[in-house]
Amino acid sequence: MEIVTSKREQNKLRRRASIVEIATRSFLERGYAATSMSAIADELGGSKATLWSHFASKEELFTAVVDDLVARLSIEIEEDLIHDSFSIEGLRRYVLRYLKKLMSDQAIALFRLMIAEGGRFPEIVAVFHARAPGKMHTAAVTFFSTCFKMDEAVKLARLTSAALAGYRSMALTRPLMPDEAEIEGFVDDFIAHLRLPAYRDAQEGSL
Template sequence: MIEATSKRELNKVRRRAMIVEVATRWFLENGYAATSMSAIADEIGGSKATLWSHFASKDELFAAVVDELIGRFSEEISEFLINQTFSITNLKNFLQRFLDRMMDDPSARLFRLVLGEGERFPEIQDLYWERGPATMHEHVSDFYGTAFEPDEARRLARVTIAAITGFRAQLLIAPPDLMQSEAKLFVESLVSHLHFPACEKAQRPSDAS
């Protein structure tokens, strides 16, 4: 009986994951308004009641898609920062990876989608903020905190994230061929203009190899 229950629960989890995967493609390719629960149900097959048993509304399914995408992004970036201590080299590597991940197709489409639908669905903006920028601020603060006092670490994190997310918004409307070259130049420029308080562990940009 326990084994049968476990198998049903596992199938339920797999079914939900498949629904979110299909819905992700629909929302990112077609936007919120042009995506319907019926279309998603038709693609996954089976009874439409099955879809509604997992998600009571399109809003709820949309929230699950946003949560899944942001969760993947945050996990990948967070893994890069875990056990890393501050150095100019590590900072540059992180910023380049952070920007590359923000500009990949799913992340860029999600950003546009949240901006486009955020006014209509403020809960999506809240979710995006909590799982995205707010969480990332904590991780970057911890990274800077390996070399600087907590207040300085938070200041550096706030400036760093604001700068790179602002640059991402600029790149989204720039010609595609400018992305790679401009991104690398931006990272170099940002690091060279950041003010790092005196600290034994901190290298100045000019000292980096």
């Protein structure tokens, strides 16, 4: 009986993953408004009741899609932030990884979806912010707080996030996207010009 239950659960998880995969492609290629639960059910095949048994609404399905995308994009970054204490080397590793993830095809497609349809569907903006920028901000604050007071850690996390998002936005207005060397150059310039007085004072005091 346990084996049957296990197989049933595995099939259920595989079915859910298939739904999220189809929905991801539809949301990113067609947009939120043009994606319908009926069309996803048709592409999935089988009974439409199967789709509704996993997701009760399009917003709930979109939430699952964002969760899945963010998990793929942020897992390495979050691990660094959560388990590392602040250092310049750690900061560079985090900023570089985060920016490269922001510049990936899927992250850009999701960003464009927010810009294009966020005004008409504020609920997807709330979902996106909680699952993506909000989640990364919390992890960044934890990282900075290992060296700075909490209010300073919050400011540094906010400035870092704004700088990286701004660089990505600027890159999207250019005819050609920046290559890896240009991205690394920006990261080094950003860190060199980021004011970290508490950290630098502590480092100088230990010499």
